[in-house]
Amino acid sequence: MRWSHPELGEVSPGRFIPLAEETGLVRQLGLFALRQACECAVRWPVPLTVAVNVSARQLVEVKFPQQVSEILNETGLAAQRLCLEITESTLMHQSAVSLLEQIRALGVALSIDDFGTGYSSLAYLKQLPVDSIKLDQTFVRGLPDDASDTAIARAVIALGRSLKLTVVAEGVEREEQSEYLRELGCDAVQGYLISRPMPANEVTPWLSRAEAACAQ
Structure with a gap:
């Protein structure tokens, strides 16, 4: 918006x-x-x-x-x-x-x-009717080189998989970040690597081009 x-x-x-x-x-x-x-x-x-x-x-x-x-x-x-x-x-x-x-x-x-940026309670999390968690971009920026970010990313992804939740990483801007997250078992990524924000009327043509590229 x-x-x-x-x-x-x-x-x-x-x-x-x-x-x-x-x-x-x-x-x-x-x-x-x-x-x-x-x-x-x-x-x-x-x-x-x-x-x-x-x-x-x-x-x-x-x-x-x-x-x-x-x-x-x-x-x-x-x-x-x-x-x-x-x-x-x-x-x-x-x-x-x-x-x-x-x-x-x-x-x-x-x-x-x-x-990871709010008031997480693991005991509370398992009772919530949620399907996925999004790894905050704060913990993605330093991947794959920052030791603290890699430890947190690995832990959150492992937690999500254990609870059968989809894990999405936010703020992915570089291919090496995406590749590292894929190796950790992250389910999806979002960020400038995929696309910058765009007006709604530009999304349909963008999706059509992306679909055509994938079909080739």
Whole structure:
């Protein structure tokens, strides 16, 4: 999500999302982003999963699972093609777990974003209805040379595999990082190595080119 301001230009979410969180406007922004993502994904030439970040403020609203269901029905996106990403701090809200279970019952996947930077409790993690964890880019930047990053990456990937969770590494920018993560058994990567962020209307042509390249 970007804010195209007539005077400020393209404003990054790092600047306006914290203010939206503070004012409560993030609820409307979150639903807007979810609907836009689902509408775009329906038109993609390949049935990939689309992941959407969810605010902690959304996960304390009892009507949120119903809102997710309505957006899926209205846009026509299969629930299995949607993944909602939540932060570890979100899980500190007791009401969140119940709502997550309702969302999971729809067939929607759930992922813990920026894993390792919040308030992880391994005892709590095994009880959560999540499908994947995302290794934060903080622990990816130094791969494969930094000893601390390699130790943490190896541990998180091993933890995910033990719990039968998919592990996605964030912030992958170099081929050697991707190759090292593959050797560790990481399931997927995201980052500038794959693509930089792009406007929604550019995704479909990009996917078509990528699909054609893979078919060759």
